Each structure stands twice: as structure tokens, then as C-alpha cells.
Amino acid sequence: MNEKQSYTLAGLVKYFLKLGAIGFGGPVALVGYMNRDLVEERRWIMEEDYKEGLALAQLAPGPLAAQLAIYIGYVDYKLLGATLVGLAFVLPSFLMVVALGIAYVQFGGLPWMQALFYGIGAAVIGIIAVSSYKLTKKSLGRDWLLWIIFGVLMVATFIYEKELLWLILLGGIAVWMSRTRPRLLNTTQSILYSPVLLQVTGQLSADEKLVQTGWFFLKAGAFVFGSGLAIVPFLYGGVVKEYQWLSEQQFLDAVAVAMITPGPVVITVGFIGYLVAGLPGACVAALATFLPCYLFTILPAPYFKKYGKHAAIKAFIDGVTAAATGAIAGAVLVLAKRQFTDITSVVIALGTILILLNFKKISELLIIALAAAAGLLIKFIPDLINV
Known part of the structure; x- marks a missing residue:
């Protein structure tokens, strides 16, 4: 069994700056x-701590990757x-999307973006597929119940095109229930208590666009469960349909x-905020979106650390992890269905998968x-040629 290696906070921050x-x-x-x-490689974080963080990130609202990063920093x-x-994780991609927002406004759109997205999107599907495969292989083992949960969530996510929190909890x-006698009902209820409270809604009456923007993105961060991709339908309904801040194409x-851009997908809120209200809009949108996920990670974190090793809690986390892994695999299928518009995009994705599986030292950035x-x-x- 590999022992945990010591590391510094500066080293961890540097890693997440690079990852972002x-x-x-x-x-x-x-x-x-x-x-x-x-x-696996540096052994700074134990597998149990990682799984606890992943489970908490799935249970709480907000972007999955950002919440897991925050939890890892807390460990x-x-x-x-x-x-x-x-x-550190959010800042690099935020600066990039703001720079792109400035260019977008100055030059009246980014016509080259769709061409870039065509190739990158196909490669991203390959990268996600390989990551999902490795995560599945590591998380499920030979436990048949975990595989059943994985399969149910994968199919459900593919059909409904969103992560279903109630299925993940189930x-x-x-x-x-299969591993222990349900004598710890109160403990389990305490785990579920936080997400249930998040269903409370509220209204803000204000004329200023900046305040309205902040309130909308605060709700986006507080009431959307699942990965960063899950926030896209919510944003579409608000910024395009309800408030009409952006056009469909924008x-x-x-x-x-x-x-x-690298980093969490949900950082698109910075780009949207810039189009809506300039640089202040970008800052307000990003802060409002990430503040809830930060709070919903650090507040329950001590309880996860304290009770996470208990057999009943560990069983619950294993089930949630299997469900989360299935939801991730389903998201891969959903994205592939939308991205694969011709044989060339399929070839790019398959080529990416083959490269990553056979040449482990090749950087994803190069791909x-x-x-x-x-x-x-x-x-x-x-x-x-036609010109």
C-alpha cells in the first residue's frame, strides 16, 4: 500500500494554477x-479523501471539478x-474568458471559434472518454451492485441529458442498506439535509443590471446540481429566454x-457576464456563481472528514461515487451525440483515445x-481553394 507523501500548500496551489x-x-x-x-502519481491525497470529496461535490450544488478542488485544498x-x-483553479480560465470577451466585443464576434471548436470538441470527447474509463475501472471494482448503479445512472443521464440528483442519492x-443495517438513519439524513435546504428560492427586485446579473448567477451557482455542463440549460433559460441579454448565437x-478554454466549464459565466455588463459584469457573474459552491463545500467538509470513515457513511459514499461515475459516463455519450456531426470528428476522437491509452506521456495540451x-x-x- 502506497504511503501518503508530504507536500506544501504552495505546491498544491501551484498545481491548481497549472491545471486551471x-x-x-x-x-x-x-x-x-x-x-x-x-x-496515483504524487500521492499527496489519499484515495479515501478523494472519494469523499467527489461524493460531496456530487451531493452539493455547483460545478463538480471546482468543488472537488476546493475539498482537496481543505483536506x-x-x-x-x-x-x-x-x-488558483478558477483564476487562469477566468482571465482567458474575459480576454476573449473583450476580443469578441471589439471584433464583432469570433468567426474562427467554430472551426477551433470542431477539432477541439472532438478531441475533448476522446479525453473525457479515457478519463471516464479510468475512473470507472478504479471506482467500481467487482462489486455487482456498484455496476448496476453505474449502468442505471449512465442510461438515465443519456436519456434525460442531465444529472438526476435523486438517483445519485438513491x-x-x-x-x-445492502452493506449495513439501517440503524444510522439520523446520520444519513444529516448528509442529505444540506441539498434539501437548497430548494428554497427567493426574489430580488432591483433595476440595476449589475445587481440583477449578480442575483441571477448566484441562483445559478446555488440551485444547479451536477457538473459544470449542467448549468448550461439554466443559463440559457435566463440570459436568452427570460432576460434576453444575449442572442442565441451569442x-x-x-x-x-x-x-x-481550460479549467472549469462553468467559467463561461465570466464571458457571459462581460457581454452583459462589461468587466464588472464578468467579475460579479464569476463571484456569484462560485461563492455558493465554495460555501457548500467548506461548511460540510468537517463532517465528511469526521464521519467519512464510518462503515455506513463509507457505504453511502461508495454508492454515490458509483452513481456519479455512471452520470459522468452518460454525459460522455450526450456530448458525443452532439459533437459527432461527421466521420472526421469521430476519427479525431478515436485517434485521441488511442493516443492517450497507448502513449501515456503525451500531454493533453499537445493533443x-x-x-x-x-x-x-x-x-x-x-x-x-474555392477563392
């Missing part, structure tokens, strides 16, 4: 990178670690920006760069 700057592939890939780098360095790691309860461009170049060539060379 070059970590492509969305929440599934980012979660996989953390497991590979911090658990050994408590509040200071959680705060610095959260900021996965945890099913394993808990919103699609915002999602594309989130996919072609993303090659895929981006391929997208530009495929989309623009025919136009140049």
Missing part, C-alpha cells in the same frame, strides 16, 4: 486529472487551503468559449493544439 491554465476536457477530464496527478490545509486552491442509499459562442489546428484546416482550406 492547461486542464482541458471539462469536469470529467479535470476530475480524472486530479485523481491521476494527486492520488490538509483547511479553510486557507480551500480558499487559495479555489482561487445509489448511495442502496449501497448503505450564447452558443459563450458555450464554445468555455469548451476551448488539444493538434486538434485545433486540424479543425482550422478542415474548415478553412476548402474556402481558400
Whole structure:
């Protein structure tokens, strides 16, 4: 059994700055990178702590990868670690999307974005698929119940195209009941208590667009469960349909920006906030979105650390982890269905998978760069030939 290695807070912050700057592939890939780098290779974080963080990130609202990062920062360095790691993880991608927002406004759109997204999107599917495969292999083992829960969540996520919190909770309860006698009902209820409270809603009456923007994105961060991708439908209903801040095309461009930049996908709120209210709008949107996920991670974290090793709690976490892994696999299928528009995109994704499985030292960043170049060539060379 591998022993845990010592590390410094500065080293952890540096790692998350790097991950936020070059970590492509969305929440599934980012979660996989953390497991590979911090658990398997460096052994800074124990597998049990990682699984507890992943379970908590699934149960609480907000972006999955950001919450797991905050929890990892909390493990050994408590509040200071959680705060610095959260900021380090989000800051690089926030600066990138704001810069893209400035360019977008100045030049009246980003016509090259769709070409980049064509190649990058296909490669991202491959990266996510490999991360999902490794996470599944590591988390489920030979436990048939965990595999059943995994399969149910994968199919449900694919059909409904969103993560179903109640099914994830049922996965945890099913394993808990199968492994232990349900004598710890009060303890389990305390785990579920926080998400239930989050269903409280409220209204703010204000005319200022900045205040309205902050309130909307605060709700987006507080009431949307699942990965960063789960926030996209909520944002669409608000910024396009309800408030009409953006057009359909502007919103699609915002999602594309989130996919072609590293770090958490939910950072697209910075781009949207900039289009709505400039630099103050970007800052308010990002802060309002990430504040709830920060609070909903650090507040229950001490209880997860204290009770997470209990047999009943561990069984519940194992069930939630299996369910979360199934939801991630389902999200891969959903994204693939939308991304694969022709045989070329399929070839790029399959090539990415083969490269990652057979050449483990090749950087994902290099693959993303090659895929981006391929997208530009495929989309623009025919136009140049026809000129």
C-alpha cells in the first residue's frame, strides 16, 4: 500500500494554477486529472479523501471539478487551503474568458471559434472518454451492485441529458442498506439535509443590471446540481429566454468559449457576464456563481472528514461515487451525440483515445493544439481553394 507523501500548500496551489491554465476536457477530464496527478502519481491525497470529496461535490450544488478542488485544498490545509486552491483553479480560465470577451466585443464576434471548436470538441470527447474509463475501472471494482448503479445512472443521464440528483442519492442509499443495517438513519439524513435546504428560492427586485446579473448567477451557482455542463440549460433559460441579454448565437459562442478554454466549464459565466455588463459584469457573474459552491463545500467538509470513515457513511459514499461515475459516463455519450456531426470528428476522437491509452506521456495540451489546428484546416482550406 502506497504511503501518503508530504507536500506544501504552495505546491498544491501551484498545481491548481497549472491545471486551471492547461486542464482541458471539462469536469470529467479535470476530475480524472486530479485523481491521476494527486492520488496515483504524487500521492499527496489519499484515495479515501478523494472519494469523499467527489461524493460531496456530487451531493452539493455547483460545478463538480471546482468543488472537488476546493475539498482537496481543505483536506490538509483547511479553510486557507480551500480558499487559495479555489482561487488558483478558477483564476487562469477566468482571465482567458474575459480576454476573449473583450476580443469578441471589439471584433464583432469570433468567426474562427467554430472551426477551433470542431477539432477541439472532438478531441475533448476522446479525453473525457479515457478519463471516464479510468475512473470507472478504479471506482467500481467487482462489486455487482456498484455496476448496476453505474449502468442505471449512465442510461438515465443519456436519456434525460442531465444529472438526476435523486438517483445519485438513491445509489448511495442502496449501497448503505445492502452493506449495513439501517440503524444510522439520523446520520444519513444529516448528509442529505444540506441539498434539501437548497430548494428554497427567493426574489430580488432591483433595476440595476449589475445587481440583477449578480442575483441571477448566484441562483445559478446555488440551485444547479451536477457538473459544470449542467448549468448550461439554466443559463440559457435566463440570459436568452427570460432576460434576453444575449442572442442565441451569442450564447452558443459563450458555450464554445468555455469548451476551448481550460479549467472549469462553468467559467463561461465570466464571458457571459462581460457581454452583459462589461468587466464588472464578468467579475460579479464569476463571484456569484462560485461563492455558493465554495460555501457548500467548506461548511460540510468537517463532517465528511469526521464521519467519512464510518462503515455506513463509507457505504453511502461508495454508492454515490458509483452513481456519479455512471452520470459522468452518460454525459460522455450526450456530448458525443452532439459533437459527432461527421466521420472526421469521430476519427479525431478515436485517434485521441488511442493516443492517450497507448502513449501515456503525451500531454493533453499537445493533443488539444493538434486538434485545433486540424479543425482550422478542415474548415478553412476548402474556402481558400474555392477563392
